[in-house]
Amino acid sequence: MTATERRDQIVELLRARGYVNAGELSELFCVDGSTIRRDLSFLEKTGRVMRTHGGLLPAQDASEGDTPYSVRRNLNIQEKAAIALAALSEVKDGQSMILDNGSTVFQLALALKSRKNITVVTNDLMTAMQLSQHPSITLHVAGGVMLHNVYTLVGSDTTRKFEHIHVDWAFLGAEGVHFESGITNINTIEIPVxxxxxxxxxxxxxxADSSKIGYRALSHVCLLDTIDHVITDDRRPVKNLNKYGEKLRVVQA
Known part of the structure; x- marks a missing residue:
């Protein structure tokens, strides 16, 4: 195997897994650590990977990556606020929750000031900044590597944080929600998290606002059976609504 072939396979492996430990690569390709370090240095310089402590992440392609947060936060504001209020109605004082990244989940963070003694764990820096202003909220921020433009922390440190906690709720964002494909995301980096x-x-x-319903993004997160339900708005008609069953809750925007 040539160095070019090995490097291409490393990138493909990253896209499939979302994160790879450098030590694993030496064993997988039967080469010494110095060879892998040269490969990773080359891939980083050419913009194909992001190196982290002990491993690497796939570099985010600007043509395929998430829409910058500065753009997303101003889209469908009324719909997202209605979805957030519906989610808030399920939360009781004293409960704990995970808040994922995303502009719709951020609207829930804005609304949480009406609850008391809430514990929040998040990997979204914009959400963390918002919640830091409320003394009745105990805030935990996951570590990790920040994705460009979206203020989201990802990587093995981020995943490990969530693997060692237990909460009442997880409120997740999504790029796509489909009755067959389930919850999908635009990139592989966030999937393990x-x-x-x-x-x-x-x-x-x-x-997820109604523009996401029926859409299938690139990367699979989970089937609908894995989650309790999806909250969306009524601004766009949902095709095949009956196929979502009780998993889809539609609120008036």
Whole structure:
């Protein structure tokens, strides 16, 4: 195998897994650590990977990555606020929750000031900044590497944080919600983090405006059976509404 072939396979492996430990690569390709370090240095310089402590993440392609937060936060504001209020109605004082990244979940963070003694764990820096202003909220911020433009922390440190906690709720964002494909996301980097969030929570609710319903993004997070329900708005008609069953809760925007 040539160095070019090995490096291409490393990138493909990253896209499939979302994170790879550098030590694993030496064993997988039967080469010494110095060879892998040269590969990673080359891939980083050419913009194909992001290096982290002990491993690496796939570099985010600007043509395929998330829409910058500065753009997303101003889209469908009324719908997202209605979804957030519906989610808030399920939360009681004294409960704990995970807040995923995303502009719809951020609207829930804005609304949480009406609850008391809430514990929040998040990997979204914009959400963390918002919640830090409320003394009745105990805030935990996951570690990790920040994705460009979206203020989201990802990587093995982030995943590990959620693997070691237990909460009442997980409120997740999504790029796509489909009755067959379930919950999907635009990139692979966030998938292990989202799956760890789901595993850490008693109940998981996905917050997605109606533009996301029926859409299938690139990366699979989970099937609808894995979560409790999806909250969306009524601004756009949902095709095949009956196929979502009780998993889809539509609120008036």
């Amino acid at each position: 989202k799956q760890a969030m789901i595993a850490a929570a008693e109940r998981t609710v996905v917050l």
